Amino acid sequence: MLDQKRLHQRAAFFQAIRCFFQNQGFLEVDTPIRQPLVIPEHNILPIPAGEHFLQSSPEMYMKRLLASGCEQIFQICHCFRQGERGRLHLEEFVMLEWYRLDADYTDLMTDCEQLCVFLAKELVGCGFPMPLDQPWERLTVERAFQKYCSMSAAEALKQDRFDQLLVEQIEPNLGQQSPAFLYDYPLELASLARPKAGQPDVAERFELYLSGVELANGFSELTDPDQQRSRFEEEYTKMEVDANRAGKMPERFLSDLGGIDRAAGIAMGLDRLFMLLLGGNNLNDVLTFSPDDLDN
Amino acid sequence: MLSASDLRKGLKIQIDGAPYIITRFEFSKPGKGQALYRCKMRNMITGNQFTQTYRSNEKFEKPALEERKMQYLYNQGDEYHFMDTESYEQTFITREQLGDNVSFLQDNMDLDVLFFDEKPIDVTLPIFVNLMVTTAEPWAKGDTSGNDTKPVTVETGYVLQVPPFVVEGDKIQIDTRTGAYVTRVKE
Numbered sequence: 511m512l513d514q515k516r517l518h519q520r521a522a523f524f525q526a527i528r529c530f531f532q533n534q535g536f537l538e539v540d541t542p543i544r545q546p547l548v549i550p551e552h553n554i555l556p557i558p559a560g561e562h563f564l565q566s567s568p569e570m571y572m573k574r575l576l577a578s579g580c581e582q583i584f585q586i587c588h589c590f591r592q593g594e595r596g597r598l599h600l601e602e603f604v605m606l607e608w609y610r611l612d613a614d615y616t617d618l619m620t621d622c623e624q625l626c627v628f629l630a631k632e633l634v635g636c637g638f639p640m641p642l643d644q645p646w647e648r649l650t651v652e653r654a655f656q657k658y659c660s661m662s663a664a665e666a667l668k669q670d671r672f673d674q675l676l677v678e679q680i681e682p683n684l685g686q687q688s689p690a691f692l693y694d695y696p697l698e699l700a701s702l703a704r705p706k707a708g709q710p711d712v713a714e715r716f717e718l719y720l721s722g723v724e725l726a727n728g729f730s731e732l733t734d735p736d737q738q739r740s741r742f743e744e745e746y747t748k749m750e751v752d753a754n755r756a757g758k759m760p761e762r763f764l765s766d767l768g769g770i771d772r773a774a775g776i777a778m779g780l781d782r783l784f785m786l787l788l789g790g791n792n793l794n795d796v797l798t799f800s801p802d803d804l805d806n
Numbered sequence: 807m808l809s810a811s812d813l814r815k816g817l818k819i820q821i822d823g824a825p826y827i828i829t830r831f832e833f834s835k836p837g838k839g840q841a842l843y844r845c846k847m848r849n850m851i852t853g854n855q856f857t858q859t860y861r862s863n864e865k866f867e868k869p870a871l872e873e874r875k876m877q878y879l880y881n882q883g884d885e886y887h888f889m890d891t892e893s894y895e896q897t898f899i900t901r902e903q904l905g906d907n908v909s910f911l912q913d914n915m916d917l918d919v920l921f922f923d924e925k926p927i928d929v930t931l932p933i934f935v936n937l938m939v940t941t942a943e944p945w946a947k948g949d950t951s952g953n954d955t956k957p958v959t960v961e962t963g964y965v966l967q968v969p970p971f972v973v974e975g976d977k978i979q980i981d982t983r984t985g986a987y988v989t990r991v992k993e
Contacts, residue, residue, distance in 0.1 A: 553840050593811050593841065593862070596833030673839035674859055681836070699838055717837055727837040 511803045512796070516788075519636060520798065523784050524586065526632040527606060530625055536582040536608060541571035543587065547760050551701065552748035555592035557601065564590035567777055569702070570763045572609050573731065576773050577766035584608035586780065597792045598723060598782060600801065609731075609775035614704075615714045618728040618776045619648075619691050622718050626689065629787070636787040639721050640688055647690035654680050654692055667696055685719035692717045701741040703729035718778075720786050728776030735764045808866040813843045818850070818869055825850040825869035825922050830857075850920075851903075851927050871922055873930070878915045886911065888919055888926070899926045909964035910935045910982045931982040936991050937961050942974045 512520060528538065544562045549570055556563040568585050575583055589605045610617060627642050655663040658680045666672040684690040693716035697705055700713035714730035732738050739759060746757055785796045794800035808819060815831045830846035843860040850869075876888040876897075884901040886908070899919070901908055903926075910931055918930040937960040955967040960978070968987045972978060979988040 551838065553835070553838060594833070594835060599833055599835060673836050674842055676836050676839065677834045677842055678844075678859070701838075724837055 511800070512798050515635075516796070517798065519633070519788070520784060520796070522633060523629070523787065524780075526629055527586065527625070527780070529632070530628045531582075531584045531608065534582065536584045537580060539572070539575055539580070539583045539585050540587065541565075541568045541575070541585065545570075547755070547758055549702070549760065549763075550742050550745040550749060550751070550755075552745050557590045557592045566591050567605065568607055569775065569777070570760060572607055572775060573770065573773070574763060574766045576609055576611055577769040580609075581611045582609070595801070597794075600781065600793055600797075602801075603793075604780040606778045606780050607775060609773060611770070611773050613774040614730040614772065615693070615716055615728055615774050618774050619646075619693075619716060619718075621776070622689075622691075622726060622728075622778075629783075633787065636789070638689075639786060639789060640686070642689065644688050646688045647685070649684070649690060649692055650694040651692060651696065652694065654684075658683055663696060667698070672696075672699070681719065681724065682722045685721055685723070690719045692719060698744075700729060701745055702732055702738070704732045723782055723786060724779075725782055725786070726776055726778035728774065731770065731773040731775055733767055733770045733773060735768045738767055739764055808868060810841070810843045810860050810862045810864045810866075812866075813845060813860065818871060819847075819866040820869040821847070821866075824852075825871060825927070829855070850922065869922060871920060873918045873920055876917060876919045876929075878911050878913065878917060880913065881911075888917075888929075891916065897926050899929065903927060904929065906985065907931055907982075909962050909985065910937070910980065911962065912937070933982060934979050934988060935982055936977050936979050937964070939968075939972060939974055939976045939978060942968075942972060942976075944973075 531538070543565050544559050545565055546562050548556045548563045548566060554566045556566050567589055568587055572583060572585060584607065586604065586606050588602055590602050592601060594601055608621065623646060626638065630638055630642055652663050655661065655666060659666065659675050663672065666675050684692060694706060694712045695715040697711050697713045700715040703713035703715040706712040706714050716728055717724050718726040742759060781793050781796060785793055788796055790796055794802060813828060813831060815828055817828045819826055826847040827850055828845045829848050832844045833841065834844065835841045841862045844857065845860065846855060846857045848855045875891045877891050879887045879889055881887065885898040886901065886904060887896055887898045889896045907929055912935065917932065919926050920928040920930065939958045940961050941959040943956060954969065956970055957965055958968050958972060959965050966980065966985060966987055968978060972990060977991040977993060979991050980986065981988050
């Protein structure tokens with residue numbers, strides 16, 4: 511549980527993030543946390559709430575708002591993922607998501623840089639563990655595997671060792687001297703991202719790392735409803751879902767998607783960001799109430 | 807059966823027929839990636855350690871471990887004999903298996919013995935034991951070396967550092983978790 515000083519720091523942290531986006535003309539939105547149908551992603555287990563699910567991300571409804579005419583939107587909300595519990599994982603956590611119309615993933619990288627610089631300037635009594643004023647490292651996934659692993663990204667995928675090598679051999683090296691962007695993921699690891707022009711096997715997706723901690727996942731949005739539908743179908747084949755959910759498509763989302771031309775969106779874990787700003791290494795230490803502080 | 811989501815520090819699982827305890831545990835999951843459960847484990851019989859990363863579909867057996875209340879009787883060479891205080895059955899554990907615990911065993915001491923597949927593999931000692939000091943150098947008055955402790959030997963042959971006022975024949979309390987001196991015990 512946070513003490514008075516930390517509570518005030520946490521409040522100032524949220525305040526500064528809102529200020530950053532409002533200064534740029536972003537609209538703050540809120541969308542349903544409890545959803546009858548969630549996006550099929552085979553590595554994310556949603557937490558049931560009665561007949562509904564708790565959101566694992568506000569992504570689907572944020573994009574519907576883009577389709578309805580919003581140009582720049584952001585949201586700070588609680589998200590839920592079953593079975594994720596560790597030093598850097600919580601079943602309930604605070605997410606910041608922002609979306610831009612007529613933008614791609616490189617615009618989001620610029621946003622990340624500016625947001626961090628703004629926070630470093632605004633917040634007192636805490637700061638980032640590395641300088642932000644030098645150019646941030648940008649490394650493709652393919653290059654990262656060449657640099658840090660004994661096998662290529664393609665080979666790692668084939669052997670189903672991609673995630674383990676990423677976590678154990680690559681991530682600890684990322685974002686140490688400066689924050690780092692790991693980008694251009696294999697298409698099969700980005701079911702809602704747009705393929706890169708001229709490289710149909712690569713998705714315009716990136717992750718931001720600070721001190722080896724994965725902080726944000728952003729991408730150029732896939733806005734083709736047919737492609738999105740077949741990606742969801744692929745996800746369903748990799749999942750075990752109960753009969754009620756099996757194969758169900760978020761039809762309104764898919765149809766709205768057709769109304770978006772170009773867009774980019776990103777999700778950032780705010781508990782992790784706050785932890786890094788305080789120089790901590792365990793999320794439990796930076797939450798108003800950690801799971802261990804709850805009555806049960 | 808246990809599943810990967812049950813894994814945590816301190817959990818005991820069976821691997822290739824041997825009991826292991828998880829001594830370090832880290833959950834990780836790259837964005838959009840699969841859940842990974844990285845465990846450092848110690849073989850509860852041999853003490854061998856290894857690290858392994860498991861996935862969420864992995865299943866584990868619980869090792870057949872059982873704790874029994876027993877009394878330490880005597881040792882014969884490297885065999886240390888214990889008696890079950892309920893069934894009066896006797897069994898022995900080797901010196902190697904007991905490790906540092908042999909330094910604190912006293913005749914008729916009550917303790918918990920851990921069995922795996924009906925074989926004793928470990929003992930849990932009382933946290934504090936009182937042992938007699940059998941050898942202690944007198945402390946040279948006016949010692950200016952700055953040492954405020956001196957070594958003594960207790961009845962089990964164990965050597966430890968104690969304050970200078972402890973003399974031969976004293977009983978002292980020792981913390982079996984750290985092996986350190988706690989206090990002098992008045993008879």
